[in-house]
Amino acid sequence: MIAAIDFGLTNTDIAYAPAAGEAPRTIFITSEHKVDGHAFAHALRATGHSPADFTRVAITGGQHRRLPDAIGVADVIKVNEVEAIGKGGLALSNLDEALVVSAGSGTACVAARRGAFAHATGSAVGGGTFVGLAKLLLGVADPQAIDVLARAGDANAVDTTLIEAVGGQIGKLPADANAVNFGKIERMGTLPRREDIAAGLARMIGQTIAVIAINAARAEGLDKVVFIGRLMELGSVRQTILDVARFYAMTDRFVLPPKPGFGTVIGAFSML
Numbered sequence: 001m002i003a004a005i006d007f008g009l010t011n012t013d014i015a016y017a018p019a020a021g022e023a024p025r026t027i028f029i030t031s032e033h034k035v036d037g038h039a040f041a042h043a044l045r046a047t048g049h050s051p052a053d054f055t056r057v058a059i060t061g062g063q064h065r066r067l068p069d070a071i072g073v074a075d076v077i078k079v080n081e082v083e084a085i086g087k088g089g090l091a092l093s094n095l096d097e098a099l100v101v102s103a104g105s106g107t108a109c110v111a112a113r114r115g116a117f118a119h120a121t122g123s124a125v126g127g128g129t130f131v132g133l134a135k136l137l138l139g140v141a142d143p144q145a146i147d148v149l150a151r152a153g154d155a156n157a158v159d160t161t162l163i164e165a166v167g168g169q170i171g172k173l174p175a176d177a178n179a180v181n182f183g184k185i186e187r188m189g190t191l192p193r194r195e196d197i198a199a200g201l202a203r204m205i206g207q208t209i210a211v212i213a214i215n216a217a218r219a220e221g222l223d224k225v226v227f228i229g230r231l232m233e234l235g236s237v238r239q240t241i242l243d244v245a246r247f248y249a250m251t252d253r254f255v256l257p258p259k260p261g262f263g264t265v266i267g268a269f270s271m272l
């Protein structure tokens with residue numbers, strides 16, 4: 001058996017197959033605090049196979065560099081995370097080049113061109129911010145539960161809209177686009193609905209990521225923008241990112257591939 005493991009801050013992703021060239025199966029587990037031999041074996045066991053069955057294992061993410069070059073019977077191949085993100089994004093989208101945005105716990109933008117992968121920019125705003133702020137404001141820390149709330153809410157109940165701010169549209173932005181995330185709260189006498197707070201959070205985080213991505217794609221001269229990472233599994237955030245694409249006439253340039261949560265580990269697996 002061969003496998004790739006992406007040791008993320010939140011989740012550890014595993015892709016595995018009997019041999020290279022075969023389509024891998026994918027699973028994910030909650031990350032442990034430390035990336036060590038124990039976490040390595042734990043990830044492999046989560047596949048249902050014994051760690052002793054694995055002869056080659058590619059690892060990326062987190063502090064993967066701290067692991068040795070061989071563990072038990074397995075050769076350990078260390079894959080630079082920037083390369084894993086880039087390759088994974090291109091593989092999931094079937095593109096030759098793109099700006100690949102990894103929206104995980106944090107956000108990284110990788111300029112991916114045939115054989116050349118470079119970190120372009122990023123943001124400390126990401127999925128971890130979404131969960132962290134939702135826990136503080138709503139007492140809910142389960143990403144799916146926050147997403148359910150967000151999809152039932154209206155972000156314009158907490159955001160100041162352009163029509164309220166300047167009386168109409170600006171540039172390509174329609175009048176009902178938002179001008180200030182959570183801008184209504186300052187002068188609000190009552191507390192907003194929980195659903196509306198969640199919707200405001202999803203929009204603030206999704207917009208931040210999408211706007212950074214558009215500017216990075218422009219700066220890098222890349223036509224397509226591919227979004228991977230498990231934050232992209234949440235419908236509320238996906239919708240926000242598609243809304244930004246519409247505002248900036250980027251709809252045909254944004255690619256939201258299936259299985260975004262496994263993008264990075266699939267990129268690492270492709271190195272085997």
Ligand SMILES: Nc1ncnc2c1ncn2[C@@H]1O[C@H](COP(=O)(O)OP(=O)(O)O)[C@@H](O)[C@H]1O
Nearest residue numbers: 008009010011104105127128143229230231233
């Ligand atoms: N089932 C899930 N479990 C955990 N996080 C999830 C889940 N679905 C969506 N998310 C979001 O994905 C983020 C983590 O993304 P991921 O790509 O796994 O990041 P990392 O590689 O940093 O661990 C979380 O912060 C959360 O916002």
Ligand SMILES: [Mg+2]
Nearest residue numbers: 006008104264
């Ligand atoms: Mg990851």
